[in-house]
Amino acid sequence: MAAISLSKLNKHYGSLFHAVKDVDLEIADKEFVALVGPSGCGKSTTLRMIAGLEDISSGDIRIGNRVVNDLPPRDRDIAMVFQNYALYQHMSVYDNLAFGLRNKKTSEAEIKAAIDRAAGMLGLHELLARKPKQLSGGQQQRVALGRCIVRNPEVFLFDEPLSNLDAKLRAQMRIEIKRLHAAIPTTSVFVTHDQVEAMTLGDRVVIMRDGRVQQVGTPLQVYGKPANKFVAGFIGAPAMNFVNVTVRSDGGATTVEADGLKLTVGGADARALAAYNGKPAIMGARPEHLALGEGAPGASFDAHVEVVEQLGSEILLETRVGSHGITVARVPAETVIASGDRVRVSGQPGRLHFFDPETELPITAA
Template identity: 60%
Template sequence: MAEVVLNQLVKSYGGMAAVRSIDLTIPDGAFAVLVGPSGCGKSTTLRMIAGLEEISGGTISIGGRVVNDLPPKDRDIAMVFQNYALYQHMTVYDNLAFGLRNRKESEAKIAEKIAHAASILSIEPLLQRRPKQLSGGQQQRVALGRCIVRHPQVFLFDEPLSNLDAKLRAQMRIELKRLRERVPATSVYVTHDQVEAMTLGDIVVIMKDGLIQQVGTPLQVYNDPANLFVAGFIGAPAMNVFKGKLDAAGEKVMVEGVALSVGERNRAALRGHAGREVMVGIRPEHIALGSHGNQLEGSVDVIEQLGSEMHLDLKMGNAAFTVARVAPDAPIRLHEKVTVSIPADRMHFFDADTQLALRAPSLSGALAA
């Protein structure tokens, strides 16, 4: 295992910057997930760590060693690709053995390592098959096995589950969690799927336009998003966002003509923004049916029945659709007018100009640390 450190990392293609001055430390043994929309620079960052892309500026260190000028084979990393990258003419055994044979290891040692990896991944019955005889999930296990037998300092994963169907993706997420317990290693995982990011990562790194927007644990980025982009990107359904304006005391915010209390949690953060326009966020699970606390009224525009819960799209004046998550048996009808309550201390506030989160100083310091 090894610490991975990116220092002012830059990648440009001609005049276009794909990655712009990234600083990131991934501790020894951590599982870091780079997540963001297409084109945000996450895969380019991973490929620079792997040595598959030349860097335009900055440094990459693995285990305290700067690897900028080292070829991939000398970086002591192993990579799992989206398309598995298996040799179709070879058996599973020979695919697993290929890298070890290139390193001139003995056949006895190779057989021992393959037996160990096959046991961990439950692929012993597949060793004499060829990749075309395997399912997508089985091929992905073989790709993982090829990495395990090498005992690298760092595992790199480039959207390894994106070619699998929804059910198999969920199964493979569980397999990856189990694998982490049995083969602890520093890992960097790239995905556009926030569910993978939240369930797999110790550290979640959210990217946009070649820049890191926030680094934190899954709960930190969910409960205390650093800016409006993170707030909208993490969470499904996405956080509801309204335009608002604070009163002169910074204790109430006007949303769609209704004055809402900002709550004790937010007062310290909002004190310097009294009288200014802000963006107000509330997660769907924190909106409840009923008339207590802060209240807003709207008409039910869309109902989505999911079995375990129901999603309501509510139209509220000029506001964008508001999504509420409620019990699946809630007595709600389409186009019905409803009143919902919004807990003041569950509201998030963002600067209307910079889109940065407005946080109490103590909380900002804790997250920065």
């Protein structure tokens, strides 16, 4: 097994496009790290540079104790799972699993033992004689995972491996990958545009934007203490609500005001906002931290219900507060509510987020 270290990693495509910008990242031995961000953020390019499928423009990549900048992929002791499975269609599942080992001149007895082990872990024994075209998407992806397992590499790399699966299969494969990492705790880097996948799979999550790392932390850290407004809005489903507010502080109570909204804030939030008296700020509120009904004094507001989404276990409300759209999540499923209703909404004390409108960094107490 091996740790991965990225130091000042850059990727230029000619003189016009700087895809990856000064990425520094330390991935511990046996750690599972998820790279997540919108399309074009540089996450897949970063993964491909680790794999050796893209040349780096500057910086260093270490796998274990080796700088691998100039090593070809076959010499990096990595195994990669692709979005499109990349299986040989004319070969059986068994031969797909054996292909890499046969290229390394591994004995057939060792190949069979490795395939038996992988097939047992992934439920592939009944599929070994089939061709890929006879398999479902989920089965093909399990074969792709098995091909990595039999090689026993130092590093697993996953390039959006679940993107082509339907919602149910995606959930099942997330569990398969989680079980796989528990059984074979190999250093793993998982690239996805789906923040739910990143949060459920990663020991740590790396959020990228425009080629730069925005934040690195555990799922709870990036959810609870986002490094900036972009991270706050990207992590969490449904997404965080943002409202442009004006801060008012008279030395006693501190309030934030917007069209149709006036909330009292206290504690650390009030201390942090003291320097913004009379100035604009951005307030963030996660939908799951809003509830129907009267809350703590000064923590409630009126809203007009525009859309009711009945999810079975809960209700999701799209509301209008003055000129602002605000999503309220996790309303009990048995709540009788309809589009056009007016409701009272309250926020959980201490669960609001505030950002500077220019830097988009969190406003925190000194």
